[in-house]
Amino acid sequence: MTLPSCPLPLPDSLDEDALVTLAHGGGGRLMRRLIEDVFAAEFDNQWMREGHDGAILEALPGRPVLTTDSFVVSPLFFPGGDIGELAVCGTVNDLAMCGATPRYLTTGFVIEEGFSIADLRRVVRSMARAAASAGVQIVTGDTKVVERGKADGLFINTAGLGFVRDGEETRPSRVEVGDAILVSGDVGRHGVAVLAAREGLGLETDLLSDCAPVAGAARALIDAGIEVHCMRDLTRGGLATALVELATSVDLCLSIDETKVPVIGAVRGAAELLGLDPLYVANEGRFVAIVRGADAERCLEVLASEAQAASRDALTPFAPALIGEVRQAPAGRVLATTTTGAERLLGMLSGEQLPRIC
Amino acid sequence: MSLEHVDEYRDRKAIGALVHAIEREATKPWTLMEVCGGQTHSIVRYGLDQLLPDTIELVHGPGCPVCVTPIGMIDRALELAARPEVIFCTFGDMLRVPGSSEDLYHVKARGGDVRIVYSPLDAVELAATEPAREVVFFAIGFETTAPANAMAVAMAEKRGLGNFSILASHVLVPPAIEALLSAPDNRVQGFLAAGHVCAVMGSAEYEPLARRYRVPIVITGFEPLELLSGILACVRQLEAGEAKVDNAYARFVRSAGNPHAIAMLRRVFEVAPQTWRGLGEIPASGLILRSAFARFDATKRFSSDIGVVPEDPECQSGDILRGRLKPAACTAFGTRCTPENPLGAPMVSNEGACAAYFRYRGLTPTT
Numbered sequence: 001m002t003l004p005s006c007p008l009p010l011p012d013s014l015d016e017d018a019l020v021t022l023a024h025g026g027g028g029r030l031m032r033r034l035i036e037d038v039f040a041a042e043f044d045n046q047w048m049r050e051g052h053d054g055a056i057l058e059a060l061p062g063r064p065v066l067t068t069d070s071f072v073v074s075p076l077f078f079p080g081g082d083i084g085e086l087a088v089c090g091t092v093n094d095l096a097m098c099g100a101t102p103r104y105l106t107t108g109f110v111i112e113e114g115f116s117i118a119d120l121r122r123v124v125r126s127m128a129r130a131a132a133s134a135g136v137q138i139v140t141g142d143t144k145v146v147e148r149g150k151a152d153g154l155f156i157n158t159a160g161l162g163f164v165r166d167g168e169e170t171r172p173s174r175v176e177v178g179d180a181i182l183v184s185g186d187v188g189r190h191g192v193a194v195l196a197a198r199e200g201l202g203l204e205t206d207l208l209s210d211c212a213p214v215a216g217a218a219r220a221l222i223d224a225g226i227e228v229h230c231m232r233d234l235t236r237g238g239l240a241t242a243l244v245e246l247a248t249s250v251d252l253c254l255s256i257d258e259t260k261v262p263v264i265g266a267v268r269g270a271a272e273l274l275g276l277d278p279l280y281v282a283n284e285g286r287f288v289a290i291v292r293g294a295d296a297e298r299c300l301e302v303l304a305s306e307a308q309a310a311s312r313d314a315l316t317p318f319a320p321a322l323i324g325e326v327r328q329a330p331a332g333r334v335l336a337t338t339t340t341g342a343e344r345l346l347g348m349l350s351g352e353q354l355p356r357i358c
Numbered sequence: 359m360s361l362e363h364v365d366e367y368r369d370r371k372a373i374g375a376l377v378h379a380i381e382r383e384a385t386k387p388w389t390l391m392e393v394c395g396g397q398t399h400s401i402v403r404y405g406l407d408q409l410l411p412d413t414i415e416l417v418h419g420p421g422c423p424v425c426v427t428p429i430g431m432i433d434r435a436l437e438l439a440a441r442p443e444v445i446f447c448t449f450g451d452m453l454r455v456p457g458s459s460e461d462l463y464h465v466k467a468r469g470g471d472v473r474i475v476y477s478p479l480d481a482v483e484l485a486a487t488e489p490a491r492e493v494v495f496f497a498i499g500f501e502t503t504a505p506a507n508a509m510a511v512a513m514a515e516k517r518g519l520g521n522f523s524i525l526a527s528h529v530l531v532p533p534a535i536e537a538l539l540s541a542p543d544n545r546v547q548g549f550l551a552a553g554h555v556c557a558v559m560g561s562a563e564y565e566p567l568a569r570r571y572r573v574p575i576v577i578t579g580f581e582p583l584e585l586l587s588g589i590l591a592c593v594r595q596l597e598a599g600e601a602k603v604d605n606a607y608a609r610f611v612r613s614a615g616n617p618h619a620i621a622m623l624r625r626v627f628e629v630a631p632q633t634w635r636g637l638g639e640i641p642a643s644g645l646i647l648r649s650a651f652a653r654f655d656a657t658k659r660f661s662s663d664i665g666v667v668p669e670d671p672e673c674q675s676g677d678i679l680r681g682r683l684k685p686a687a688c689t690a691f692g693t694r695c696t697p698e699n700p701l702g703a704p705m706v707s708n709e710g711a712c713a714a715y716f717r718y719r720g721l722t723p724t725t
Binding site: 268272274275333338339340341342343344345347349350351 | 405409454476
């Protein structure tokens with residue numbers, strides 16, 4: 001994050017009722033105030049304090065793993081999270097899925113003119129909180145302000161750097177026939193929580209998004225000596241889309257029993273009402289683990305103890321489950337055994353799931 | 359919603375028992391049509407057709423409101439949605455339905471104000487909060503959505519909203535069943551009528567059809583167990599040489615239907631001839647706004663040059679919607695027609711038969 005070195009006196013502290021204006025993106029005193037008051041104050045660490053053009057980092061043992069993601073969500077604040085928490089968890093989770101320990105994040109903000117400073121501060125605070133809980137440092141960043149109507153309030157990009165120890169890389173090429181497929185918790189909470197928070201749906205629910213870092217659980221599996229072959233965090237497109245992507249990359253058949261996939265009542269009810277398939281509803285704090293078949297039971301135990309530690313919604317249990325196995329054929333496909341015992345194909349949706357007419 | 363209740367209708371043992379009963383009672387081949395696209399999706403999703411004995415063939419009916427909306431009407435919607443003064447409100451289902459050159463997603467991408475609503479009343483509310491704009495709601499559907507759409511018009515009238523209108527393309531089930539039955543090449547021997555349509559309209563209007571065409575009509579739900587119960591009831595009638603209206607969805611359907619919904623529908627709409635995609639014009643098979651509500655009719659409010667628009671000649675949706683062709687047997691299925699690049703609505707609608715086959719079975723057999 002670049003701080004201008006102009007010696008002019010700074011304007012008074014930012015008013016909580018203030019709005020972001022184009023001047024905040026202009027590179028002058030207002031921008032400096034915004035960066036110091038909102039960003040640097042929350043992301044306080046040696047690199048932020050240095051205020052250099054980039055962060056000069058320390059190498060950690062293992063190989064570097066790099067990822068990036070951009071976050072656009074409406075509404076920005078939803079039950080159980082906000083765009084800031086998503087922006088940290090999403091990128092941390094992507095690193096964790098490679099077997100890496102996440103260490104550093106960068107962040108870029110695109111803010112729409114007129115956005116409230118108080119909301120911006122809320123988002124930045126929740127990023128700082130999520131980063132602390134995931135054990136990562138936000139080391140550098142960038143801010144741009146665009147004219148009203150050119151962005152939906154706020155867009156955030158994060159890039160993440162982590163390190164993976166030799167032999168612990170989890171990737172599609174390690175998946176083998178006979179591997180077990182597990183999911184770290186019940187699916188569909190984030191998508192339904194966001195839908196319910198949108199204006200006009202009239203869907204009342206106490207449901208919270210599952211938004212959370214999964215790096216701890218992923219690490220726990222590896223540290224327990226479980227032979228983890230591949231992991232994939234569930235995001236847009238849900239469990240089904242993650243499995244379809246994996247099946248395509250490993251060119252084997254992922255066979256699941258859809259009755260074993262944990263879905264809590266509130267999610268099922270909303271999905272039934274709206275005509276959505278919970279397997280395709282978004283998640284932000286769940287992942288699929290593909291492990292050596294013989295390790296399935298132990299993997300389930302570790303996931304269960306991690307889930308218990310992470311559960312914040314006392315109303316409903318948050319259950320990991322063994323949902324299927326890897327087979328040879330039909331290669332590149334995901335088959336789901338339905339409640340009737342018949343198998344159906346899980347494919348990729350062509351776009352977003354759209355609620356039906358009747 | 360009680361989900362334990364839903365689970366009862368998906369219980370594997372109970373499903374097995376019903377399949378077994380159908381197997382035992384069907385002594386010869388029977389061809390049944392499930393009318394509603396929601397039923398088709400349930401059948402294909404749960405693989406019910408694969409569980410049934412070879413004696414039972416299920417053919418998929420025209421009950422997908424998105425699919426039967428003529429392409430000219432879609433073009434009309436696209437034209438309205440592109441007008442700068444219009445906020446075009448639609449159910450999500452319609453966004454990907456192709457008109458003759460593009461779909462609502464593309465109109466939206468080029469700046470059209472297209473919004474997904476979950477109820478027509480949301481569109482009325484929007485008209486009240488945006489008095490300087492014209493709010494048009496795409497009112498499509500069978501008897502299930504018509505009462506709510508009628509209510510939206512009645513509300514707009516009551517609130518004196520001069521900037522709300524609907525683009526209506528409403529269709530009715532019984533005339534479509536009659537059109538199928540009176541076709542010389544009809545091979546459907548029994549119908550599973552759409553449970554939710556009957557929950558609104560009742561079952562009585564199917565009695566004359568069952569009598570005149572000597573065909574069993576069983577009012578059927580959407581869950582696996584309900585569908586199999588409907589099939590069993592239909593098979594029993596066929597085996598016994600009976601042809602009557604039977605209610606296998608008694609948890610929701612009464613003979614007289616829902617009188618409040620019917621009264622609202624009749625107050626606002628009147629029956630008129632309607633063109634169905636793939637089936638052509640069917641007499642007395644649609645609903646149009648009564649003249650007292652003409653000012654809420656978007657086709658009268660906005661002029662248009664769109665006349666009769668031909669369907670894509672390669673799309674065989676007519677045969678699909680009449681149950682003459684299974685989606686996978688269409689030469690364009692999965693090649694020149696996919697959900698990303700559909701030739702016709704059945705490939706993209708949540709209730710379309712082609713979409714069901716593509717989504718749950720893919721291009722080749724899965725087992």
